[in-house]
Structures are given as C-alpha cells and as structure tokens.
Amino acid sequence: MRRILVALLLVAGACSGGGGEDAATTTAPVPPTSATQLPQPTTTVTPGGWHLAWQPTALVEGFAADLQAIAGVGAVSMVRVGDTRIVSSATADGTVVDQPGDGFVIPAEVHAVTATHADFLPAEHRSVLLSMAPDEVLLGSTSAVLRRLDVGDTITFDGGLVVKVAGVVDDDYVGDAEIVTTRPDPEVFGAFLDKYAVFWFDGERAELEAAVAEIGGEPVVIRSWGEVLVFRHGDSVRSQAAFKERFGEFTIRPSGDGFQQGASWRNEYLVTETIPLLGSVTCHRDFVAVLREAMEALEARGQGDLIRRSAFRGCWNARFISGRQAISHHSFGAAADINFFEPVDGPFSPTHPDLLVALYTVGLTSGHLWVNPDPGHFEWFDG
Numbered sequence: 001m002r003r004i005l006v007a008l009l010l011v012a013g014a015c016s017g018g019g020g021e022d023a024a025t026t027t028a029p030v031p032p033t034s035a036t037q038l039p040q041p042t043t044t045v046t047p048g049g050w051h052l053a054w055q056p057t058a059l060v061e062g063f064a065a066d067l068q069a070i071a072g073v074g075a076v077s078m079v080r081v082g083d084t085r086i087v088s089s090a091t092a093d094g095t096v097v098d099q100p101g102d103g104f105v106i107p108a109e110v111h112a113v114t115a116t117h118a119d120f121l122p123a124e125h126r127s128v129l130l131s132m133a134p135d136e137v138l139l140g141s142t143s144a145v146l147r148r149l150d151v152g153d154t155i156t157f158d159g160g161l162v163v164k165v166a167g168v169v170d171d172d173y174v175g176d177a178e179i180v181t182t183r184p185d186p187e188v189f190g191a192f193l194d195k196y197a198v199f200w201f202d203g204e205r206a207e208l209e210a211a212v213a214e215i216g217g218e219p220v221v222i223r224s225w226g227e228v229l230v231f232r233h234g235d236s237v238r239s240q241a242a243f244k245e246r247f248g249e250f251t252i253r254p255s256g257d258g259f260q261q262g263a264s265w266r267n268e269y270l271v272t273e274t275i276p277l278l279g280s281v282t283c284h285r286d287f288v289a290v291l292r293e294a295m296e297a298l299e300a301r302g303q304g305d306l307i308r309r310s311a312f313r314g315c316w317n318a319r320f321i322s323g324r325q326a327i328s329h330h331s332f333g334a335a336a337d338i339n340f341f342e343p344v345d346g347p348f349s350p351t352h353p354d355l356l357v358a359l360y361t362v363g364l365t366s367g368h369l370w371v372n373p374d375p376g377h378f379e380w381f382d383g
Contacts, residue, residue, distance in 0.1 A: 060216030072203030175232030176239035
C-alpha cells in the first residue's frame with residue numbers, strides 16, 4: 001500500500017528520466033481509474049511556513065525579486081543546481097578514499113546557495129554555512145555515506161579545485177544535494193541553472209499560488225515543507241543521491257557528448273534476463289525483479305495483451321540527459337520504456353489504467369504526466 005501512495009504523491013510533481021527528464025506537472029493529476037482503484041494520498045504539512053517554488057527547466061529571470069514582492073513572503077533562498085565531477089577524495093590525514101584514475105571520474109550533483117540559505121538549515125549548521133570559505137563545501141547526509149567522508153576530509157574536482165568538507169547536513173535541508181557550495185563558478189563546477197527557491201511564507205496557500213502564477217509566464221509549482229517526499233525541484237523524481245544509494249554508484253569517463261560507464265559497476269549490477277511480456281531485458285538486477293513482478297501480475301490477471309513487446313525500448317542505457325551533463329536514470333538500469341511511442345488512445349496505450357496500476361504498485365512512476373510528457377517511460381521511485 002505504501003508504494004501506491006508514494007507513487008501517487010510522485011506523479012503530482014515533476015520528473016526526470018527518459019525524454020522529458022527535467023519537466024514538471026503544475027497541478028495534481030487525477031489518478032487513473034480501473035477495476036483496481038488507486039487510493040488518494042493524504043498530505044501532511046508540518047507547521048513552520050517553509051515553502052519551495054520551481055518551474056520547468058529553470059526559474060525565469062527575476063523570479064526571486066518577484067517572489068519577494070508577494071505579501072507574506074519573507075526570506076528567499078535561490079538554489080542553483082549543476083553537475084560536477086570528482087577525481088579523488090581523501091581523509092584529513094591524506095589517506096586516499098576514492099581515486100578512479102584512467103580518465104574516470106565520479107559524477108555528482110552540486111547545489112550552490114548564498115548565505116540566505118542559512119535561514120533554512122538546522123541551528124547547528126547555520127554558522128557553518130555562514131562561515132564557509134570558497135574552498136569548503138557541505139555534504140548531504142547520503143552523499144557523506146557514499147563518499148565515506150566526514151568533516152575535515154577533502155575532495156578534488158576535475159578542474160583541479162580541492163575543497164574541505166565543512167559539515168554534513170541532513171538531505172532534507174539541502175534538497176538531496178550531494179555537494180553544497182557557496183561559489184557557483186562555471187569554471188569550477190560547470191554550468192548551473194537556477195532550479196528552485198526555498199522561502200518563508202505566512203498566508204493563504206491559494207493566494208500564494210495565484211500570485212506566483214504570474215511570474216515570467218511559466219507555470220510555477222509550490223510545495224510546503226512535509227508535503228512531498230523530497231523537498232527539492234522535480235520532487236516526483238528521486239535525486240541522483242537516492243539512485244546511487246539504491247542502485248550503487250558508478251564512475252564515468254566522459255567522451256564527446258557521452259561517457260563510458262565504469263566496468264566494475266556494470267559487472268556487479270547489470271543482468272540480462274527474459275521476463276514475461278517484455279522478453280529479454282538488460283537492467284539493474286534489482287530493477288529486473290521489479291519489472292518481473294509487475295509483468296507477472298499483469299499476466300496473472302489475464303492482462304498480458306496490454307503490452308506490445310516490440311514497443312519495449314529497453315532499460316539500461318548509459319547516457320547524459322539530452323542537452324545536459326546530468327546522468328540519465330537509464331544509466332542506473334532503473335528505468336524502462338514500455339509501450340514506447342504507442343498512442344495513448346491506442347490498443348497498447350502506455351497510460352492504460354491497469355498498466356499504470358501494475359507499475360505504480362511495484363514502486364515505479366510514469367512520465368506521461370510530466371509537463372514535457374514522456375508516455376511509456378517508467379522509473380524507480382520507491383521500494
């Protein structure tokens with residue numbers, strides 16, 4: 001039951017993966033109806049006034065000023081998001097922790113914030129952020145575990161910058177970021193996008209949503225603290241840190257517009273198996289089990305005719321998101337394109353209610369509700 005509830009929460013927001021990997025829904029969609037009706041999720045919003053706003057792709061120019069001008073809005077922290085590459089890391093005494101070598105690097109998501117973001121951190125971390133030097137960073141809690149690093153340890157990026165870990169902050173307060181910096185230098189971390197704003201608001205939600213609807217002519221998604229699983233942009237897609245934690249972290253060797261994926265991860269996690277309805281699939285070994293469960297459920301219910309095997313376009317595909325340096329979730333072998341490019345009103349609809357029920361139930365989400373729709377793309381979200 002929890003998987004269904006979480007899946008429904010996720011399709012109420014934005015997403016990443018497949019072709020529309022940086023999109024967002026702007027209104028809560030109505031879940032599909034079928035013989036197996038999905039229950040409506042309940043939303044719990046904790047008091048405190050923390051809110052978050054984001055738009056498809058990136059915030060429009062002047063967003064922060066327009067947001068600040070709305071009655072009831074207090075402190076506003078603009079968060080820029082980019083993708084960086086780690087070449088090595090070491091403990092405070094110089095002991096090497098990670099050092100891929102041979103041109104391979106570790107991809108990581110980095111968030112750039114200003115001092116204002118201290119207002120949205122737990123008290124014990126505010127002074128750390130406010131006193132951070134240009135060569136210091138914060139790590140999200142999941143990232144710290146992945147990196148096997150703590151305060152005082154160091155990270156070297158592919159541009160040559162060496163930084164010291166100044167603190168480790170719970171993921172919830174830094175948008176599941178792997179690395180948090182106060183210097184959004186393109187020459188150090190690559191290109192950044194203004195992805196979301198965290199802000200304080202005291203007033204009626206409906207009035208806030210009406211006010212932000214006018215910003216830049218682009219749809220705006222508003223979330224309250226506690227309303228979604230991940231308090232970040234594209235909140236219906238799990239972060240890169242979450243995918244790494246669930247499916248393992250790999251190295252890449254960039255080449256042109258793509259990359260070569262590290263062999264050790266591929267050898268450990270990728271499998272090719274035959275499963276009902278889809279045939280041969282190459283995916284992460286855990287994701288294969290998830291797909292098998294969903295397809296066997298459809299088959300057991302006599303609904304195998306919902307799947308067109310020739311329209312299964314695969315699972316694992318090591319690549320960047322189109323036009324960016326962010327890692328596609330297909331690279332983890334944890335996304336699948338099922339009934340891909342089939343008409344949504346056709347006999348093999350990728351949005352057939354019973355197909356969605358089967359895939360939501362095992363913890364996946366569908367891209368058909370994204371602002372840049374991607375019908376037939378399904379990826380891991382929960383479980």
